[in-house]
Amino acid sequence: MTDTTCTYMGNRDEALVAYLYDDYGDSGAPDRTAFDAHLKTCARCRTDLRALGGVREQLARWNPPEPNLTFGNPQSIRNPQSAIRNDVRWWRQIPAWAQVAAAVLVLGASIGLANFDIRYDAGGLSVRTGWMSTAKTAAEVAPAGAQAGVTRDDLVAFGESLRAELRDQQPASPAAVSARAEDVEVMRRVRAIVEESERREKRDLALKIAEAISDFDAQRRQDLAKFGTIQNSTGYEVIRQKQRLDKVENNLQRMVSLRVPQQ
Amino acid sequence: MTWTDEELVARSQRGDADSFNELVLRWERPIYALAYRTIGREEDARDVCQETFLRAFRALPGFRGQAKFSSWLYRIALNLCRDWIRRERRAPIVQPPEDVDVIEMAAAAEPSESIEELVARQDLARAVERVMARLPEEQRTAIVLKEYHGLTFQEIADLIGCPLSTVKTRLYQGLTVLRRELAKKATL
Numbered sequence A: 001m002t003d004t005t006c007t008y009m010g011n012r013d014e015a016l017v018a019y020l021y022d023d024y025g026d027s028g029a030p031d032r033t034a035f036d037a038h039l040k041t042c043a044r045c046r047t048d049l050r051a052l053g054g055v056r057e058q059l060a061r062w063n064p065p066e067p068n069l070t071f072g073n074p075q076s077i078r079n080p081q082s083a084i085r086n087d088v089r090w091w092r093q094i095p096a097w098a099q100v101a102a103a104v105l106v107l108g109a110s111i112g113l114a115n116f117d118i119r120y121d122a123g124g125l126s127v128r129t130g131w132m133s134t135a136k137t138a139a140e141v142a143p144a145g146a147q148a149g150v151t152r153d154d155l156v157a158f159g160e161s162l163r164a165e166l167r168d169q170q171p172a173s174p175a176a177v178s179a180r181a182e183d184v185e186v187m188r189r190v191r192a193i194v195e196e197s198e199r200r201e202k203r204d205l206a207l208k209i210a211e212a213i214s215d216f217d218a219q220r221r222q223d224l225a226k227f228g229t230i231q232n233s234t235g236y237e238v239i240r241q242k243q244r245l246d247k248v249e250n251n252l253q254r255m256v257s258l259r260v261p262q263q
Numbered sequence B: 001m002t003w004t005d006e007e008l009v010a011r012s013q014r015g016d017a018d019s020f021n022e023l024v025l026r027w028e029r030p031i032y033a034l035a036y037r038t039i040g041r042e043e044d045a046r047d048v049c050q051e052t053f054l055r056a057f058r059a060l061p062g063f064r065g066q067a068k069f070s071s072w073l074y075r076i077a078l079n080l081c082r083d084w085i086r087r088e089r090r091a092p093i094v095q096p097p098e099d100v101d102v103i104e105m106a107a108a109a110e111p112s113e114s115i116e117e118l119v120a121r122q123d124l125a126r127a128v129e130r131v132m133a134r135l136p137e138e139q140r141t142a143i144v145l146k147e148y149h150g151l152t153f154q155e156i157a158d159l160i161g162c163p164l165s166t167v168k169t170r171l172y173q174g175l176t177v178l179r180r181e182l183a184k185k186a187t188l
Helices: A012-021 A029-041 A043-059 A080-084 A088-092 A097-113 A152-169 A174-259 B005-013 B017-039 B042-060 B069-088 B102-108 B115-134 B137-148 B155-158 B165-188
Strands: A116-119 A126-128
Touching: A012 A043, A012 B165, A029 A043, A043 B115, A043 B137, A043 B165, A080 A174, A088 B005, A097 A152, B005 B017, B005 B069, B017 B042, B017 B069, B042 B069, B069 B137, B069 B155, B115 B137, B115 B165, B137 B155, B137 B165, B155 B165
Parallel strands: none
Antiparallel strands: A116 A126
């Protein structure tokens, strides 16, 4: 059994933690030696010390979750202010009006710096900045075939449209009449293609509907079969219960017949 | 070459931003850990940590080295934690444990540790966290500073502005509560 009396003369609690952490500050070794001597005779203090040591071991298991400290990344740090403020919420603390004002200011400054030149003329809308070089003349432009994004088909289409415009501007001539007849033919073909496409879509839709109906039907049949199985098993269970009850009843009758003497 | 905190502080005061960055890198984890163990919320601990360095940066020209740089940082962080607790008017929050993910757990396991051992270790850590969260703030702070940051009793006393004996008493009381509560949990 542990002796519960402690004869330590000083502040026992303070002495225990000082010993536990071996932190005596300026007083140093004498205090430690004195408590060491006390421990040899005091079972209670020894028990407490052991228990507190156990608590310290348990405390060592508690670690904070791994932090995601955005401002501590040496790659991202350029100056302390930006490093410390490298958090989205810092920006969110600024009122909305101030954010809008800042955005307008930045936009205005950017436009000024970039030397924006916006034009809308016969050539269409063009936006140019001071950072860009002036538009090159046609002679400076590389051959059309070498331009990225412009295909041969585009050029053919462009030529066709030019020709069509010229045809519209010229008075009607036999050649023009012939061209219009060609246009009519083209329109007829386009219409035919569109109609064919519509027919195909309708056919696909009908197929999909038929498929869905078929799936639904198959599922329904499966469900019915499953339901039938459940019904059967339930029916079987009812029959089994009935048989059991019949058996009990028979037994009871037999017992009754055994007890009541036959007249 | 590794500069001491004091040297880095002096260089920062002369306008060397890289030196202050070095101090941030050196102390951000301890400060975050202090904040997390004091207030118990990861996100808020990050905010406190960030705010600590921001305030330190602003106040750096006035820092005359009366205390160690780390003690000065701890003081700023503890004041911010105290403000947080006062503002929230509640005890530190213990974040609920997330769903157990066996794969993640396996990755977190020590090489010689089985999953069962890891679960037990994590359960114990959570139990410690919960009991710590219920301790009075002054006892919790004394334990955190002593146990996890290795400050001397005198340093803690200077930091929180109380007599040395008070620090020891708070520590003893806090550890005693932990001992009792953890023993209760162990028998459950």
